[in-house]
Amino acid sequence: MEKTISIHLKIWRQRGPKAKGAFETYHLDHVSTDSSFLEMLDMLNEQLVGSGKEPVVFDHDCREGICGMCSLYINGHPHGPDEDITTCQLHMRKFKDGETITIEPWRSHGFPIIRDLMVDRTAFDKIIQAGGYVSINTGGIPDANAIPISKVKADEAMDAASCIGCGACVAACKNGSAMLFVSAKVSQLALLPQGQVEAARRAKSMVAKMDELGFGNCTNTGACEAECPKNISITNIARLNREFLAAKFQD
Amino acid sequence: MGLFIFNSSIGRKLIMSISGLALILFLLFHSIMNIFVIFSPEIYDAICKFLGANWYALIATMGLAFLFVVHIVYAFWLSLQNYIARGKERYAVKKNAPGVDWASQNMLVLGAIVLGFIALHLFNFWYKMQLQELLAKLNGEVLHVEGAALVQELFASPVYCLLYIVWLVALWFHLTHGFWSALHSLGGSNTVWLPRIKVISNIFSTVIVLLFMAIPVYYLIINLLG
Structure with missing residues (x-):
């Protein structure tokens, strides 16, 4: 039987490199614990697009942990709380029902933000x-x-x-x-x-x-x-x- | 070639490491000489006389002051660069990764605490000893300040004992990271030696700090016991 959770998301939104960014909060229901973290973000983006809003921009490519494209600073850790995996290998079973998940871009002088969670x-x-x-x-x-x-x-x-x-x-x-x-x-x-x-x-x-x-x-x-x-x-x-x-x- | 100690990150770390290791060597000598004040005040005073207003002691003091200045100037310079490199926006949620020592993330603060107490320490001892002897010498007089008596006098106050103990705890944290980190920055580390230099660093720092700490603790105890 598939288990689903409801989560709160606190995501950094920034229109461009020079624009001023801020956190926005979102709510997501029926997130399967079997889904990956990026699939959860895909769900959020579908929800945003469906309601006529701008989707959250984030980097991803192979989704199997070898390309190095995904990033995301999740709940105070790069690539999330789990060890020795990339964000795309992180699963929603690592999070609790009702949890607030804070997602930030890499923050460093060497990696300027392009938009939202995507850095250069x-x-x-x-x-x-x-x-x-x-x-x-x-x-x-x-x-x-x-x-x-x-x-x-x-x-x-x-x-x-x-x-x-x-x-x-x-x-x-x-x-x-x-x-x-x-x-x-x-x-x-x-x-x-x-x-x-x-x-x-x-x-x-x-x-x-x-x-x-x-x-x-x-x-x-x-x-x-x-x-x-x-x-x-x-x-x-x-x-x-x-x-x-x-x-x-x-x- | 020489410019790389200014304009490359590894070159700057080289200077930080070498000056740090030299200061650790100084601390080792200092702590061993100090311990005599408990066992034999006569030997301690003899050491004080030996390291008084003599040309070799003065050259060594100036060398030491230079090392301190280099270490401190580079510390602020590196910290400022690192602060800028971190970027303008800070993380809203930041958790420490497992295995990251608290000391390693707070070296500048620990260093500042150590520096503050060094100022107090110089006022307590160096000002009353080597400087006075030097001033006397310039006036053509010969003065030998009895160090052991000064130590006893200062540590008769339990407040000073506790202040010095707090100082030494900060120094211990600073050294536990600084020692192995210096060796690592000089390239003296690999998968076999990294855990070893960390252990050596902890033992060495503990021994040095315990040697220093023995003195205020000793006076605190004998004064409390009356």
Whole structure:
């Protein structure tokens, strides 16, 4: 038997980047506990459109936790109260009947609001671009085991590579720092032999771009790691610091 | 190359880490020297004399003052940048993530408390000791202030004992985050060593603070027992 709940929603509405925003409250009945959080927002938008109002704008794409497009700061946590998932993987069974759910956009100088709950995260793309290309000597057809990589390093590189660039780390950080994101992107290449040729240049230019775009300075609070839907470790930040400082002292 | 300690976030953290670690080293020496005031006031006074108005002690004092200034200036600079980076609008509902230390989110406030008490502490001791000896020396006189007597005199007041204990609690919180965080910012951390440096940081901070705290607690107890 399907269980349904009634909820109150407190949602940030803002017409545009320069407009002044405010919270608006909505009420939603018959929300199935089996539905996902974004399906619940779809329900709300259908209700709003049906009554001739503007729907709530929010980012979403794959809805299976791998694209990094969904965001939302739900009840004081990026990607909601559940751990290690993105907003699209959050289900309404995590909420109680009659509960008030507060939904805010990512708030950070580096991520200006486009409209309502949608923020501009192109800053992350710019940081990635600043990292530049990776040289790979293809030569002939390489043997699969010709480049030995230890299991430990391969695992750490893969863990770092699981970052989907959603920006929850920046949203969670009291300093608005993007260090967890940048450190994951630097680490996934720094750990592997394929990434060595441009390693120093990459660390320097990605950090420079991050600073230029107005992200804060890391103070190692660890909020990013705790809220990261992909469990990226802050030890990547220590690796980025090593890579960056080594590159600077080489100059 | 050198400019990166001003214009890059990791460079600024490097300065914060190095100055912080140097200050922790100072605290370690200071706490070990202090403890003699309980066991042997004579040795304590000898240390006071050794670190009085001598050229090496004065150079060290100036170096130390420089470290404090750098650490404090960078702290305010970084905090201001971080405040701006957080954006104009604040979250209406903000809950702390599990595993985030309270101290790590309040380093500036804790630092400000520590700084306020340092001012009091300098007035209580440095002003009456090294500065007076220095002024005497400039007048061609030789003065050796007996530190142990000053300590006894100050901590005869239970209010001062309690004030110093509160100060040291704030210092403990500041150090438990600051020590491992400095090592982490210098890159000295990985999946194996991160939990280890956190434990080392907690033990080290606790030992330093207990050494300092032993003195006001000791005088509080002996004064209460009459």
